[in-house]
Every structure is written in structure tokens, then in C-alpha cells.
Amino acid sequence: MSTPKWKKDLRMKQQAEEKQKREFEKKYGSVMTKRVKREFVPLVLAETYRRETVEIPSLETIPCGVCPPPERKVYTGTLIKGIATMHKSNAIPVLNKEQAVEISQMRR
Secondary structure (H helix, E strand, C coil): CCCCCHHHHHHHHHHHHHHHHHHHHHHEEEEHHCCCCCCCCCCCCCCCCCCCCCCCCCCCEEECCCCCCCCCCCCCCCCCHHHHCCCCCCCECCHCCCHHHHHCCCCC
């Protein structure tokens, strides 16, 4: 006579659980073990290593170095009359008196 289905299913379920347990132990067994406490050892730093190099001076062919600073930009024209603020900190150039009146009359 053969084994009843319920016994076979029960045995297969137990075998699957055991297999799952073995796989878990295989993956995480070393993590789950009790950790060994080690004695505290203070860190002792060795002296910092520095290369012995000769200091080489920079080559200065141009008086201000390799790249001289650009000429400063200064507005010399008369086109812009001033600067107005429309919304929060939005600065707008004002070209004439008419524009200045328009900006001052705008809703906030």
C-alpha cells in the first residue's frame, strides 16, 4: 500500500522548511554568531612622511604673472538713467523719465 497524500504533503512541507533553514544558516550563519569582544588598543600615529624636494621658484616673464588681470569695465555712456526695482529684488535698468514713471505706478 502507498503512503497517504496528507502524510506525503506533511513530509514535503517539513523538508522544505529544513531546506530553507539550511539556506538561511548558509547565508547568515556567520552574522548571527556571537561576536567576540576585543581589547581596546589606542591608535599610535607614526610621524607624517614628507618628501624632500627642492623649492622651485615660478617663472615670471610678465610682471603680473602668466595671465594678467583684464581691464576693468566701467559704464561711460548716458543711455541708462538709473536702476529700478519691480518685484522683490528684480533690478531693471531705467532708460528715460517716462519709463521711471511707468515702473513707479505699477501695482505690486
